[in-house]
Amino acid sequence: MDALLLQIMNGLDKGSAYALIALGLTLIFGTLGVVNFAHGALFMIGAFCAVTMQKILTLSATTYDPLKLDFLGNPAMIKTPYVNTWFSEDFGALLIDWSVPLSILLAIPVMIGLGFIMERGLIKHFYKRPHADQILVTFGLAIVLQEIIKYFYGANPIPMPAPEMFKGSIDFGMMIGFDANQVIYPAWRLVYFLFSTVVIAAVFAFLQFTTFGMVVRAGMADRETVGLLGIDIDKRFTLMFGIAAAVAGLAGVMYTPINSPNYHMGMDFLVLSFVVVVVGGMGSLPGAVLAGFALGVLQSFASMNEVKSLLPGIDQVIIYLVAIVILLTRPRGLMGRKGVMEE
Amino acid sequence: MFGLNSKDTRAFLLIATLAMLAPILLNPFPTGSALAQFNAGYPDLMQRFVIFGIFAIGFNILFGLTGYLSFGHAAFLGVGSYSAVWMFKLLSMNVVPALILSVIVAALFSVFIGFVSLRRSGIYFSILTLAFAQMSFNLAYSVFTPITNGETGLQVYNSDPQYLMAEGDPTVTHFFGLEMRETFTLQLGGWSFDFAAGYYMCAFLLLAAFYLSVRIFRSPFGLTLRAIKSNQQRVNYTGLNARPYTLAAFVISGMYAGLAGGLLACMDPLAGAERMQWTASGEVVLMTILGGAGTLIGPVLGAGFIKYFENIFSKINDTVLHQWFAFMPDGLENVIVTIVHPFIGKGWNLTLGLMFMAVVIFLPGGLVEGGQRIGKLFSKRTPSDAASTADRPTE
Numbered sequence: 200m201d202a203l204l205l206q207i208m209n210g211l212d213k214g215s216a217y218a219l220i221a222l223g224l225t226l227i228f229g230t231l232g233v234v235n236f237a238h239g240a241l242f243m244i245g246a247f248c249a250v251t252m253q254k255i256l257t258l259s260a261t262t263y264d265p266l267k268l269d270f271l272g273n274p275a276m277i278k279t280p281y282v283n284t285w286f287s288e289d290f291g292a293l294l295i296d297w298s299v300p301l302s303i304l305l306a307i308p309v310m311i312g313l314g315f316i317m318e319r320g321l322i323k324h325f326y327k328r329p330h331a332d333q334i335l336v337t338f339g340l341a342i343v344l345q346e347i348i349k350y351f352y353g354a355n356p357i358p359m360p361a362p363e364m365f366k367g368s369i370d371f372g373m374m375i376g377f378d379a380n381q382v383i384y385p386a387w388r389l390v391y392f393l394f395s396t397v398v399i400a401a402v403f404a405f406l407q408f409t410t411f412g413m414v415v416r417a418g419m420a421d422r423e424t425v426g427l428l429g430i431d432i433d434k435r436f437t438l439m440f441g442i443a444a445a446v447a448g449l450a451g452v453m454y455t456p457i458n459s460p461n462y463h464m465g466m467d468f469l470v471l472s473f474v475v476v477v478v479g480g481m482g483s484l485p486g487a488v489l490a491g492f493a494l495g496v497l498q499s500f501a502s503m504n505e506v507k508s509l510l511p512g513i514d515q516v517i518i519y520l521v522a523i524v525i526l527l528t529r530p531r532g533l534m535g536r537k538g539v540m541e542e
Numbered sequence: 543m544f545g546l547n548s549k550d551t552r553a554f555l556l557i558a559t560l561a562m563l564a565p566i567l568l569n570p571f572p573t574g575s576a577l578a579q580f581n582a583g584y585p586d587l588m589q590r591f592v593i594f595g596i597f598a599i600g601f602n603i604l605f606g607l608t609g610y611l612s613f614g615h616a617a618f619l620g621v622g623s624y625s626a627v628w629m630f631k632l633l634s635m636n637v638v639p640a641l642i643l644s645v646i647v648a649a650l651f652s653v654f655i656g657f658v659s660l661r662r663s664g665i666y667f668s669i670l671t672l673a674f675a676q677m678s679f680n681l682a683y684s685v686f687t688p689i690t691n692g693e694t695g696l697q698v699y700n701s702d703p704q705y706l707m708a709e710g711d712p713t714v715t716h717f718f719g720l721e722m723r724e725t726f727t728l729q730l731g732g733w734s735f736d737f738a739a740g741y742y743m744c745a746f747l748l749l750a751a752f753y754l755s756v757r758i759f760r761s762p763f764g765l766t767l768r769a770i771k772s773n774q775q776r777v778n779y780t781g782l783n784a785r786p787y788t789l790a791a792f793v794i795s796g797m798y799a800g801l802a803g804g805l806l807a808c809m810d811p812l813a814g815a816e817r818m819q820w821t822a823s824g825e826v827v828l829m830t831i832l833g834g835a836g837t838l839i840g841p842v843l844g845a846g847f848i849k850y851f852e853n854i855f856s857k858i859n860d861t862v863l864h865q866w867f868a869f870m871p872d873g874l875e876n877v878i879v880t881i882v883h884p885f886i887g888k889g890w891n892l893t894l895g896l897m898f899m900a901v902v903i904f905l906p907g908g909l910v911e912g913g914q915r916i917g918k919l920f921s922k923r924t925p926s927d928a929a930s931t932a933d934r935p936t937e
Binding site (some may be wrong): 328330331336338339481523530 | 903
C-alpha cells in the first residue's frame with residue numbers, strides 16, 4: 200500500500216508539470232486555434248528566469264582581505280553579495296536562499312511580455328495559414344529561442360538549490376496516518392505539486408468567475424458571435440496567450456530544483472505535453488489537466504519494478520501507447536469538444 | 543528521355559550533372575589556400591549531402607504530395623541503419639544485401655505505423671507519428687538492447703559470424719569487392735579532387751531515387767495524392783478510398799528513409815538510437831520545407847543547403863572573422879565580429895532556425911519559389927504569361 204501511495208505521489212508530481220504545460224498549450228489552442236510547438240521553449244525560458252534571478256541576487260562586490268592569504272599567497276578574495284550590503288546580512292542570505300520562489304515575481308512579467316511579443320509579432324500572421332505552417336513556424340521559433348538561451352547560459356545544466364526549508368525529505372506517511380518511515384518524500388516535490396494545483400485552480404477560477412474569463416470562454420465557443428456583439432475578442436485572446444506563456448514559465452521556474460535547467464529541457468517536455476493534450480482532448484482545459492495527472496500516475500506505475508519485470512520497457516512507452524489507443528478509439532480524446540480540429 | 547517530359551529531363555540532367563561533378567564543383571579553392579576550409583568536396587561530407595537528399599526526396603513524396611506532415615520519419619532511417627549493420631554482422635560486409643534488407647524492414651515498419659497513424663489526419667497524424675518515433679527511440683535504448691546494443695550503438699565485431707564472408711574478402715564495407723572508402727585523388731595544379739567509390743554509389747542511388755520520384759509525381763497515382771492533399775472529402779465523394787493511396791505514399795517514403803539509413807550504415811558501419819530521435823525527424827522536415835515542399839528538386843537542394851552550411855558555418859570562428867573584417871577600423875571590426883559571433887560556430891543552429899522561420903513566413907515555397915521569383919524579375923515575359931504559370935509555381 201505504501202509503495203502504491205509513493206508511486207501515486209511520484210506520478211502526481213510528474214503529472215503536475217505535464218498538466219501545467221498542457222494547460223497552456225490548450226489555452227492557446229482553444230482561444231487562438233494555433234498549435235504552438237514553441238511552448239516547450241517557454242517552459243525552458245521560465246526555468247532560466249529562475250537562473251537569472253539567482254544571478255542577480257548573488258551579484259557580489261569583490262574585496263580583498265590583506266590579512267588572509269589564499270594558497271597562492273595573494274590576498275584572499277571575499278565576495279559580498281550586494282543584497283547583503285543593502286539589507287541586513289541575514290535578510291540578504293534569506294533572499295538568496297529563496298531565489299527560486301522569488302523568481303516567480305520576475306517570471307510572470309517576463310513571460311506575459313514574451314507571450315505578447317510572440318502573438319502580436321509572429322503568430323498573429325498565421326491564423327489564416329494551414330496548421331502545418333503554424334507547426335513549422337513555431338518549431339523554428341523553438342529552435343531559435345533554445346539557441347539564444349544556449350548562447351547566453353551555456354549548454355550545461357545549471358543546478359538550482361531549493362530553499363533550505365524544503366531541502367531534504369519529509370515523512371509524508373506520518374502526516375496521513377501511516378507508520379513512521381513508510382512514505383518519505385522529497386519536500387520540494389510536494390511543494391511543486393501544491394504550487395501547480397494552485398496555479399491550475401487560479402486559471403480555472405479566472406476563466407470561471409471573472410467577466411474577462413466569461414468573455415474568453417464565450418469566444419472559445421463562438422468567436423464570431425462574440426465579435427458581433429462588439430467585443431474586441433482579439434485583444435483578450437492576446438492576453439490569454441500571455442497567460443498561457445506565464446503558466447508554462449511558472450511551471451519551469453518551480454521545476455528548476457527538481458531538474459537542473461538546460462537549454463533543451465523544453466523540447467523534452469514538449470513532445471510529452473502534446474501527447475497529453477491529444478489524450479485529454481484538443482481544446483478541453485479540464486481534459487488537459489486530467490490527462491496530465493493521469494498519464495503521470497500511469498507512467499510512474501509502469502516504472503515500478505513489479506510491472507517492469509512483467510512487461511520490460513513498458514515505462515518508456517506507456518504514455519505513447521495510451522495515446523495511440525486513445526486516438527484510435529476515441530479520436531476526440533477523453534474530454535474533447537465536438538467540432539474542434541475535425542476535418 | 544526515359545519517359546520524362548523535357549522540363550523534367552532538364553531537372554534530372556541538372557541533378558545528374560551536379561551529383562557526378564560534385565567532387566570538382568565543391569572544391570573550388572586550391573588546397574592549402576586560406577579558403578580551402580570552405581571546400582566541401584571531401585567524400586564524407588558529400589555522402590551526407592546525397593544520403594540526406596534521398597531521405598528528403600522520400601519525405602517529400604509523403605508531405606509534398608499528400609500534405610501529411612510526419613514528425614517521425616527518423617524512425618525509418620534508424621531502422622534502416624540497424625538492419626544494414628545486422629546484415630554486415632551476419633552475412634558479409636557487402637552492401638547489397640544490407641541495403642535490400644534495410645529497405646524491406648523499413649517498408650514493413652512503415653506499413654505498420656502508417657496503417658495506424660493514417661486513420662487520423664492533420665495535427666493528430668503528426669502527433670501519432672511523433673509518438674511512434676519516440677516510442678521506437680525509447681525502446682531502442684532500453685528493451686531492444688540485445689538487437690540495438692543500446693547506448694553503445696550497433697557495430698561490427700571480429701567475433702561476429704559473417705556466414706558469407708569468404709577468405710580474403712575486404713573487412714570494410716564493399717560492393718562486390720570494391721571498397722566503399724576507396725578513393726581516387728586527382729591532383730590538378732594546386733587543386734586536389736577526391737573521387738570516392740562510396741560517394742558515387744550514393745550518387746547513383748540518389749539519381750535512381752530522384753528518377754523514381756519524378757515518375758511518381760507525374761503518374762496518375764501522384765495526381766491522386768495531390769487530389770487528396772487539396773480536398774480529401776471530394777476525393778471520397780468521387781468514390782475513391784483515400785487511405786490506400788496515402789498508405790502507399792507513406793510506405794514509399796518510409797522505404798526511401800530506410801534506404802538512406804542503410805546507406806549511412808554502409809558508409810560507416812555503425813548505428814545508434816539517436817538517429818531515431820525526433821530532432822532527426824525535424825531535420826528532414828526543415829530540409830524539405832527549406833528547399834520547397836512539393837517540388838521535385840527542392841528537397842535535394844534543401845538537404846544540400848543545410849548540410850553544406852552546417853559544415854561551413856560551424857568551421858568559421860572568431861579568428862576567421864577577424865581576418866575577413868581586417869580591412870575595417872579596429873573598433874568597427876570588433877563590433878561586427880561581436881555581432882556575428884552568436885551565429886557561427888556552435889551557434890549555427892540559431893542561424894538555421896532563423897533562416898527556417900524566414901522561409902516559412904516569407905517563402906512558403908522554399909528556395910525553389912525564391913529562385914522562381916528572382917527568375918521572374920529578370921524574365922521579359924508578358925504579365926498574362928506569368929499569371930498562367932502562377933497557378934502552379936512549384937513545379
